[in-house]
Amino acid sequence: MPQRVLLIVSGGIAAYKSLELVRLLRKRGIAVRAVLTRSAKQFVTPLSLGVLTEDQVYDDLFDLKAECEIGHIQLSRQADLVVVAPATANILAKMANGIADDLATTLLLATDKPVLAVPAMNVRMWHHKATQRNLAQLRADGVHVMEPDDGEMACGEYGKGRLPEPEAIAVEVERLLALPSRADPLAGQQDFMGDTGSLAGQHVLITAGPTHEPIDPVRYIANRSSGKQGFAIAAAAARAGARVTLVAGPVQLQTPAGVIRIDVETAREMLSAVEAALPADAAIIVAAVADWRVADAAGQKIKKDGSGQPAPLALVENPDILATLGHHAQRPKLLVGFAAETEKVADHAQAKLAKKGADWIVANDVSGAPGESVMGGEDNAVQIVSAQGIECWPRLPKHAVADKLIAKVAHALSPSAD
Template identity: 55%
Template sequence: MLTDKRILLIIGGGIAAYKSLDLIRQLRKRGAWVTPILTNAGGEFVTPLSVSALAGEKVYRDLFDLTDEAEMGHIQLSRSADLVVVAPATADLMAKMAHGHANDLASTLLMATDTPVLVAPAMNVRMWEHPATQRNIKTLRGDGIGFVGPNEGDMACGEYGPGRMAEPLEIVSAIEGMLADGPLSGQRILVTSGPTHEPIDPVRYIANRSSGSQGSAIARALAVQGADVVFVTGPADAERPQGVHIVEVQTAAEMLSAVKAVLPVNVAIFAAAVADWRVTSVSDSKIKKQNGAIPTLEFAENPDILATVSQMKTGRPELVVGFAAETDDVIAHATAKRLRKGCDWIVANDVSPETGIMGGSENAVTVISDAGAESWPRMGKEAVAHKLAERIAAALH
């Protein structure tokens, strides 16, 4: 699907530059042509020879190389590609892009291009979270620049958090999506995510520890593969995915209504950790202590959103995927849940406190279907999302 597509790859400075070598290999494997631009800082981490050998193309480095200007000027170079990819995109490179600086070959090409641009940020977590970087990201997104990553994880500097460059296969998926050749192009997909909050009174509610990060990652992965994604989320802490239609809800009842409004879809993925119960009589005012007396709360079962959609007689999605967060007998309980709900796949995981999965950055899942149970190794939630998106694309074709 990338056959004969021309990718202009700008390699910024940072330890993540080593991943750009595998990115080139993956793109060439899929039939794409890669023209590499190596910044001076990038050249401190990977050599022009290794980049050129993998790309099968000359490496461009200097804006003022007169021979290169005679053969292919920087304007022509910037516009001869189908997509410009910056990987790794450092804080410095993104700042130049956001503010229109053009003082080297890479920044000049980015200023001169009329081609879509995709960036894969990579930097220290403090640099990523710095207000200046966040302002630059907002500016770039407003300019239509595409983003893939960054992921959370351990840094080369010894810190932990967001800032790791997306893996090469994640970037490939994002490239396919931006070139409108993604394997999920034309597919409308619903993703639910996050917890629900079931009110007790104006200040209290029933909830769970779900951060919504896995659901957000799944929505992003589907979008970069070309899907038209509708993202229905409860009040989650995770950053909302870009490039999707977002519907915010609070309760299970609101989530069910939002899901029904989205239908029909080709695929429905229910990653939300929906509360099983709600309080039958929500107090209009804060419940006060009464001489040590403990208030009595009556509960009712919330609607079963997964079962409702899975068991639709007409208009059922072609593929319905549920999630099972378990603490014991994970596969047995998840297998029984799939049969009980009537969904096609169940993605099961162990959310016991010692796993650190619920609210964490990693996941270890088992995908259960008619074909049996397939356990995946523990990996980042973004990687799980991209693997699931690829599995969905294969199932639909």
């Protein structure tokens, strides 16, 4: 029997892409049944979808024949996966708040199957706090949300909010259909967290990026950290349903959906923000904090005096954020540190584990030349060092490292791990 998708098409200019999505899914041997919202019928017709699905297209909650058989309940449970594409800001808001005022939203409230939402909307609507709040709630509820694409929109603006291409959606549908089914069908929505496990109800505190320690108003001490790995971990934790606080050094990265971001510049500012965010169930200290700062930063730009000698800089040690948390009165239940090393990676990580009071150290080799190093790159190969030993992971994209790490964190924080 073929796998079955219930496709809900909501109203937006991107609705026309649903026709191509149906064609691609059918080509993959997946049966599709379609539901149109009232607004969606302004962009695509029941006839066109019916021809492509070779099935009845549904658009009316009060279809008397179907409702005498509790049709909306049957529709919501006969599929293996429910896909909302495109998912407008309006239907996402209704989903997040449990509103059921038409057939589509009633099906979504009644389903016990995994749900994939594929947003499409104007860039300003996507970035609106209400939309981001709704997305965070949906992820916490177990809905899988695809990120929209960047690009030019029908309204003439440019930015994030375009519906992903149908081929990309079809690939994601196949991936979700391949996941193991849940033992308890009524837990399908609650527990469906993609590959990352569930952190619903947990507070995860994450640091990311470098710190900038001023020498004078135009110069500072820093390192090459891009913040990409820490931001990827924050995004994965939010997808897993956690309440995420991200304390970020100076980086030019977009805040992941559903994440509370606190921007800082120096190590001392980062420590203050971290302590203010406690208590937390888990803290993942990814930031590459500068070890030293100038004892007395100059108030004006330091000028060369013509002597050929460098200006004297007296350095003092910065606070150790990981070690502070390791011995803190509000120490998180799980404390994870990162170690960027250029030699004897495992040895240095094991020494750091004991010294800092952490539960795990995620160690990586950053000895590559600029442009080839992990720092600033897209991939990472890490070793997880703990009291139980060393776990070596292959080189993976940073987002995959993040998903894998958050799955491990979710397992460690689960009641069964106590």
